[in-house]
Amino acid sequence: MRYIIIGAGAIGGTIGGRLFDSRREVVLVARGAHYEALRDGGLRLTLPSGSLKLPIPVVDGPEALELRADDVLVLAVKTQDSVAALDAWAGRPVVGGGTAGGRLPVVCAQNGVAGERLALRRFRRVYGMCVWLPASYLEPGSIEASCAPLTGILHIGRYPAGATATLGTDPLAERIATDLKESGFDAPSPPDVMRWKYGKLLKNLANALEATCGPLGGADDALDVLRRAVAEGEAVLDAAGIDRASDAEQTAARGDRIQLQPLNGVTRGGGSSWQSLTRGTGSIEADYLNGEIVLLGRMAGIDTPVNAALQEIANAFAREGRRPGEFTIPELTALIDSYERTGRD
Missing domain, CATH: 1.10.1040.10 (N-(1-d-carboxylethyl)-l-norvaline Dehydrogenase; domain 2)
Incomplete structure (x- = not known):
């Protein structure tokens, strides 16, 4: 399974960096000076335990990547940028036939509660993620994640709840949760992940x-x-x-x-x-x-x-x-x- 992190800022960069450091296959998607810094020097991810220099593959858009059937798209752009990102990726072909919107799952690792609904208009398989992950992105190529002993807590589940027989949990959500737990996060799989996202909305x-x-x-x-x-x-x-x-x-x-x-x-x-x-x-x-x-x-x-x-x-x-x-x-x-x-x- 390969994680494509669409938006390698504070949240996306930390999730992608930690997954890559635990030997998961990851591709970052970034733009402008951030893309150039990641391409030329890798991701510098600073944690309380020290700094990592991670040579994660990076692209500047969907045209630069051949999509595979085992890809998981992680949408980590701000919600106001979601429509442009979703539209750019949904119609891209997947090896073996079909498009990303019809074949690939997308995980909305975003604040607020609108991203999942926007994604569901374009993607058949949508997952919500409630992000508790204090991190900072202030300069190109560099992300700081400030918490310990865990880097963050990422509740994940299928959207909408009831999309599967077991409500918000399914085998893919459980597999993603396992990868995250082995990469420095906790990743609960609640029956209704949006219930957690609405709770966090009040905090935000x-x-x-x-x-x-x-x-x-x-x-x-x-x-x-x-x-x-x-x-x-x-x-x-x-x-x-x-x-x-x-x-x-x-x-x-x-x-x-x-x-x-x-x-x-x-x-x-x-x-x-x-x-x-x-x-x-x-x-x-x-x-x-x-x-x-x-x-x-x-x-x-x-x-x-x-x-x-x-x-x-x-x-x-x-x-x-x-x-x-x-x-x-x-x-x-x-x-x-x-x-x-x-x-x-």
């Missing part, structure tokens, strides 16, 4: 807040905004009848097995949205995190001013090339107040 509502206003720390005003954002999320999920893993379940699943460690004496700077602004990518995943809550709120007739404000300011930061942390909590609070006064959501 902090991403836009951290990216635009800086690290939350213990600041009461920032934590109050976050509490309000999560309360909106819980309300719209309840209204939609969407079950999710509880805080207690998530805490128990992680335990003390993924603990952030300084790398080379430096503590991790921030999460995925913070990294997007730091790298100046021009886009951010807020539409599929805070924006998911806004969408569900509009469908249920529930106002979500906090998440709408966070979605708006995060997108503005990405569009305008602003640096992380340039917005203040009072400015954000004023923006939220304007949403509440005008009835905008």
